[in-house]
Amino acid sequence: MFFVSHLVNGLQLGSIYALVALGYTMVYGIIKLLNFAHGDFIMVGGYIALFSLSTTFFGLPPAVAVVLTIVGCMLLAVVVEKLAYRPLRNAPRISVLITAIGVSLLLQNLAQYFFGATPMNFPTHLLIPAGGITMGDVFVAYTPLITIIAALISMVILTYLVQRTKLGKAMRAVSEDTEAAQLMGINVNTIITFTFAVGAGLAGIGALLYGAGYPRIEHTLGVMLGLMAFVAAVVGGIGSIPGAMIGGFAIGLVEALVTALGFSEWRIGAVFLILIIVLMVRPTGIMGRSMMEKV
């Protein structure tokens, strides 16, 4: 039963990685930008959730806190895109990448300025009740259970959005050929804004689930989480939505497995080892396809 509990831990962590990786991969798919500020959107989401839930601050009902966190992350992403990335739309990619790193540092420093450098405690059980269910002789707490279910539901909704709706199809069109998409009458800027908003919405859900599972909110929270999710996106195949989901769960499970084997201090190293192996054996990632050169 030792094994099952580690499996659940891996899936819980993997769910969060996958949600965050989706934001990376969607933004990359549409404007070929590695949005290094994405991890920090989760940090901001974590603080929004903490302040709105915590009884020492606003003590809002969980449902309200959830909505505030998701909408807050979306707004932040839309504003960042508009102010920082859009003016650089025709600039070399490296300039935009450096800007993304700048935005990331700015968000971290603002958070440190306003909320201090001391980690704050996330009121986990105001979001997800304590306790759990027993299946056979295995006990599974509500937190991992709800995390995994919420992540899966988010993924189903996202897949529906991207595959079936007009906006989602337009996203795929812009991601494949921006110019041809413009010739269809698609407003590319609207679609880019929409993509940032959806990615950040998933980051908001990730922030809530992260807070519930690992209740320590600090201004550097997005750094490692963002990095691991980025690895997940690359392992899955950057630009591929199913790839980000698979990559996220894979990385989470690897961490859990290495921990279960008693090498918990090596778990991060193991993830990067996997990254190196994937990049050597299959540089486009699990689901990535090699881009055909356009003639």
Place this chain on the structure above:
Amino acid sequence: MLKISDMNVYYGSIYAIKGVDFEVNEGEIVTLIGANGAGKSTILKTISGLLRSKTGSIEFDGEAIGNTASHTIVKRGLAHVPEGRRVFLQMSVQENLEMGNYTQSNKTMNQRIEQVFERFPRLLERRKQVAGTLSGGEQQMLAMGRALMSRPKLLMLDEPSMGLAPLLVEQIFDIIRELNKAGVTILLVEQNANMALNIADRGYVLETGKIVLTDSAKALQANDAVRKAYLGG
């Protein structure tokens, strides 16, 4: 219907289009012919708003569109089938057509998709297939069908014959003629000058960013200089 005056386009420091004027009247098939690099595609891209002219004006249907965002131009009835077809290779035939309908109402979409399938029955067989698996000719048909979904008054075609077998080229040109008969004005850019002049009413000859000659298609086909340079003697 379309009136271009004093179009000047730069790619960075490269002066690509040097003061071009021309017009397309309602109901016509007009062709722009010229060698590789003469600037034919650049002109079409500028009309669609993907590139900008430094000076002059572009008038479509009596309205200036030289400074309008490219995504709003389609809605006015000006569709552009770009060079190399540029269909969405990872999307299905059906989805490509839906994208063509982006500016149009969803209510009549299915009916118009059926109309495209009537014109291009090959596409109906491939409806669920991803466009990347289609042959070059099928992709050209899809690109044209996709443009027709936006209900264009003026259809701009950039090298529709490129890379196609002669028989398919004939088919594509037959379809262009049919579309024109059905009331769509056509602006056709071609390297295959002979084919283009065969179906066109009028033509413009473009050389290194300038229009050097314009006449009726028949007269251009009879012109010695044109025959030497573009029609193989």
